[in-house]
Amino acid sequence: MSRVLIVGGGLTACTVAHSLAGEGVSSVLLEREAVAGGLIRSEQMGGVLYEPHGSHIFHTEDQEVWELANRMTPFNDYRHRVDINVEGRILNWPILLSDIDAQTRSDEIREQLREREGIDAAARAQAANFEEWCLELMGPILYERYIRPYTEKQWGRPARELSARWAPRRVSVRWDNDPYLFPDPYQGWPAGPNGYTDLLDGLLDDERIEVRTGVDVTLESLDGHVRDAEADLVVLTCPLDVFAGHRFGTLEWRGIIVRNVHIPHVDYAQGAMVVNYPGKEYPFIRIHETKHASRQQCEGTVLGFEFTNAPTRYYPIELPHNRQLNDRYQDFLRAEIGPDRTFFAGRLANYLYIDMDDCMRQALDASVEVLDALRATRLKAG
Numbered sequence: 421m422s423r424v425l426i427v428g429g430g431l432t433a434c435t436v437a438h439s440l441a442g443e444g445v446s447s448v449l450l451e452r453e454a455v456a457g458g459l460i461r462s463e464q465m466g467g468v469l470y471e472p473h474g475s476h477i478f479h480t481e482d483q484e485v486w487e488l489a490n491r492m493t494p495f496n497d498y499r500h501r502v503d504i505n506v507e508g509r510i511l512n513w514p515i516l517l518s519d520i521d522a523q524t525r526s527d528e529i530r531e532q533l534r535e536r537e538g539i540d541a542a543a544r545a546q547a548a549n550f551e552e553w554c555l556e557l558m559g560p561i562l563y564e565r566y567i568r569p570y571t572e573k574q575w576g577r578p579a580r581e582l583s584a585r586w587a588p589r590r591v592s593v594r595w596d597n598d599p600y601l602f603p604d605p606y607q608g609w610p611a612g613p614n615g616y617t618d619l620l621d622g623l624l625d626d627e628r629i630e631v632r633t634g635v636d637v638t639l640e641s642l643d644g645h646v647r648d649a650e651a652d653l654v655v656l657t658c659p660l661d662v663f664a665g666h667r668f669g670t671l672e673w674r675g676i677i678v679r680n681v682h683i684p685h686v687d688y689a690q691g692a693m694v695v696n697y698p699g700k701e702y703p704f705i706r707i708h709e710t711k712h713a714s715r716q717q718c719e720g721t722v723l724g725f726e727f728t729n730a731p732t733r734y735y736p737i738e739l740p741h742n743r744q745l746n747d748r749y750q751d752f753l754r755a756e757i758g759p760d761r762t763f764f765a766g767r768l769a770n771y772l773y774i775d776m777d778d779c780m781r782q783a784l785d786a787s788v789e790v791l792d793a794l795r796a797t798r799l800k801a802g
C-alpha cells in the first residue's frame with residue numbers, strides 16, 4: 421500500500437493528508453511542535469476562544485475549497501471589518517469617504533481627493549513604488565495618517581523602497597463607503613466550539629492519517645523517517661533553508677509576535693476584531709479580538725497585541741535574491757530526495773504569503789500531483 425510522508429503539520433499538510441486519505445492513500449505527518457495546526461490553531465484562555473498567532477478570516481472565491489472547509493466544520497457568516505486609530509479617533513479601514521469629516525483638515529483632504537478623481541492608480545502598480553502609488557490614490561494627508569507609519573512599522577523600511585505590486589489588494593479608498601475588508605463571495609469563521617482547531621481536526625479525522633508531533637525533521641534525518649514510515653513519496657511544507665541546514669544561505673522574513681491577554685470582566689474590549697495602530701507612539705501595530713468572529717457567548721475576552729520586527733517567519737521579503745534562493749533549495753532537494761518523489765506545498769516551502777484558501781488550493785493541487793506520481797510508480801513496478 422502507498423504511503424506518503426508529510427513534513428510539517430499546518431493547514432497545508434493537514435489538507436494534503438485529508439485529500440490523499442480520500443483517495444485511499446495513507447500518510448504520516450511529522451510536526452515539530454507538540455500539536456499540529458501551525459499558525460491557525462485556536463486555543464482557549466480563561467474559557468475564551470482566541471488565536472495565538474493573530475486573527476484569521478476565511479475569505480475565498482474558490483467554491484471547492486469553501487465547501488471542503490465547511491464539510492470539516494460549519495462556518496458562520498462573519499464579515500470582516502477593521503478599525504484604525506487615526507489622530508486618536510477610531511475610524512474604518514479601508515478609508516471611507518464618510519470618515520473624512522471626522523478628521524482635522526477635512527476640506528484639504530477632500531480637495532486632494534477631488535484632484536485625483538480621474539487617476540487610475542491601480543494601473544500604475546507595476547511602475548510606481550508603494551509610496552508613489554498611495555500618494556497618487558489618496559494625497560499626502562491621508563497617506564501620512566493611514567498608510568506611511570503603518571507600512572514602515574510593518575516592514576521596517578521606508579515605504580518608497582517597497583514595491584507597489586501588492587498595493588491594489590491592500591490599500592483602497594472606498595468611494596461607496598463599503599466598510600467590509602474583503603469582497604469575496606464566501607466568508608466566515610468556524611462556528612464550532614473550537615474555532616480553526618475543528619477545521620484541522622476534521623481534516624485529520626481519518627484512520628489513514630497518522631500524526632507524530634514533537635518531530636523536527638531535517639534533510640539529514642529524512643531518510644530515517646521515510647524508512648520508519650515506509651513512505652514512497654515526501655511532501656515538504658516546512659521552510660527549506662532550515663530543513664537543508666542553511667547550506668546556501670538564509671531566507672529573509674519579516675516577523676511578528678502576538679502577546680495575548682485575558683480580560684475577565686468585559687464582554688468585548690474593542691469595537692472590531694482587528695484595530696490597526698499606525699502611530700509610532702504605539703509599540704504594537706494591531707490589536708486582535710477573535711470573539712467578534714467566533715461570537716462566543718461567555719464572560720471575558722482575549723486581546724492579542726501584535727508587535728512587528730520579531731525573529732519569526734511570517735511575511736516573506738519578496739526580493740529577487742530571496743526568490744532565487746528558495747528556487748535553489750527546491751532544485752537541490754528534488755535532486756537529493758528524488759525528482760519523482762519530492763513535492764512542495766504551503767507558505768513556507770514555497771516562500772510565499774498566502775491566505776488559508778490558497779494554501780488549501782495548493783494542498784489539493786499537490787495531492788493530485790502526488791497521486792499521479794504514485795500511479796506512475798505502480799505502472800513502472802507492474
Ligand SMILES: Cc1cc2nc3c(=O)[nH]c(=O)nc-3n(C[C@H](O)[C@H](O)[C@H](O)COP(=O)(O)OP(=O)(O)OC[C@H]3O[C@@H](n4cnc5c(N)ncnc54)[C@H](O)[C@@H]3O)c2cc1C
Nearest residue numbers: 428430431432452458459476477637658766767774775776
Ligand atoms: C500575520 C498573519 C495573518 C494571517 N491572516 C490570515 C487571514 O486572515 N486569512 C487567511 O486566509 N489567511 C491568513 N494568514 C495566512 C495563513 O496563516 C496561512 O495561509 C496558513 O496558516 C499556512 O499554513 P501552512 O501549513 O502552509 O503553514 P504553517 O501554518 O506555518 O504550518 C507549518 C507547520 O510546519 C511545522 N514545521 C516547520 N518546520 C518543520 C520541520 N522541519 N519539521 C516538522 N515540522 C515543521 C511548523 O511547526 C508548523 O506547524 C495569515 C498569515 C499571517 C502570517
